[in-house]
Amino acid sequence: MxxxxxxxxxxxxxxxxxxxxxxxxxxxxxxxxxxxxxxxxxxxxxxxxxxxxxxxxxxxxxxxxxxxxxxxxxxxxxxxxxxxxREGKPSGVLRLSVGLGFGNEYIVPLLGDFLARYPGIVPDWHFENRAVDLVGEGYDAAIAGGIELTEGVIARKLAPIYAIVVASPAYMAGRPVPRHPADLANLEGIVRRSGPTGRLRARTLRNAAGQEAPAEAGIRMIFDDPEAMAHAAMLGYGVAILPTPHAARWIASGALVRLLPEWYADLGQLSIYYPNKRLVPLKTRAFIDFAVEAFRRKRLAALFDPR
Structure with a gap:
């Protein structure tokens, strides 16, 4: 050994x-x-x-x-x-990569039920906002959205994700409510920078009628983390375009309100990725099946769909 x-x-x-x-x-x-x-x-x-x-x-x-x-x-x-x-009992260390904010909000709460069902598995979870090399870095699985599949990696879909425009009620007090994405130019924007490229992320919104329009608020501040953007928006610093998993709970609580409710951007699928081996370890298979079932049971796909 x-x-x-x-x-x-x-x-x-x-x-x-x-x-x-x-x-x-x-x-x-x-x-x-x-x-x-x-x-x-x-x-x-x-x-x-x-x-x-x-x-x-x-x-x-x-x-x-x-x-x-x-x-x-x-x-x-x-x-x-x-x-x-051959023992038939999933066990061992399970190395998972997941985004910091998303993992804390939606994945960590699953641990209790998961460990009660599979006590022999030890979660070794890495909270990071980046696309990891599953095979090269030795991960058993990763949960992320919009990752391009590479050789040796397969994915199971968990939920569609979208981006929507939000702001705090306090920020919008006394300001005209935007009716079209072009109206965002009159508001201060909390803009996201792409970690891998360093570029500012431009969003094009669309509505149910198929119309499209760029969303370009005035740049007030630039962050590279959607959770930080959500908190900045709640503090009244400006408007933000957030992925629905990062906006849903704050909209439900009233800390954020959705602007332009008929408009959104399609960000693709949130998926669980894992190496395509001839024999997927039981610990990995157990977690994949558990996560897919948990997302279905909690109706997270519907929660993340703003349409």
Missing amino acids: ESLNLLDAFIRSAQLGSFSAAARSLGLTPAAVSKNVARLEEDLGLRLFHRSTRKLALTGEGEQFLENAAGPYASLQDAFAHAAQ
Whole structure:
């Protein structure tokens, strides 16, 4: 088993390009990953990486060893998963990536029922507003919206998501209510910046009649997190265009009101993503089925649909 740990450290480091990234995916420290790789090099009598302060690159011997080892190692992982599933009881650490605000609001509350049903599973959940590399970073699953499927990853749909225009009652007091997306130009906007690209996100709204119009409020502030935008809107700083999962509870509480109720932007599907293995571990399958059923039972698809 120790040799497998050393091999795991090497393969993750090679795939992700750094000891730090490999450490995050393995739940170890970078020093521990570096030490494991060094021990593997010593056992093999080969230098597998060129190391520098800026870059980690495979040597020729390292490239050859990775080519020879990666396939058999993946087969070994499947064999271990298969052996564990023969007991028929889902167990083990479940590594999940989910957005911070969405995870706190909708996924963490599912834990009680999930753990009561599957006490052998230990959630190891990462709350991050980014698209993760499921295979390369070693996640069992991720919940996100609008992710482009890559090779080796499949998805099950949970709910459609949309973007709507909101503001606080206090902000709108004494201001004319917009009747068309063009009217947003007269209001102060809480605008979202895309984390991956750094660009401001432009939204085009549409209505049931099929009409489309750009939504361009005056830029008052720029955030990269929808939860922060929601709180800024509730504090009366301006109008925000929020994904429905981040707006629904605040509209229900009265802290936010929806503007332009006939207009929305389609953001695609919220899905649960997982690696496409020949044998999906029972712990992963159990969580996927549980999440799909929980979304159906709580009618979250209807909650997130503003039409």
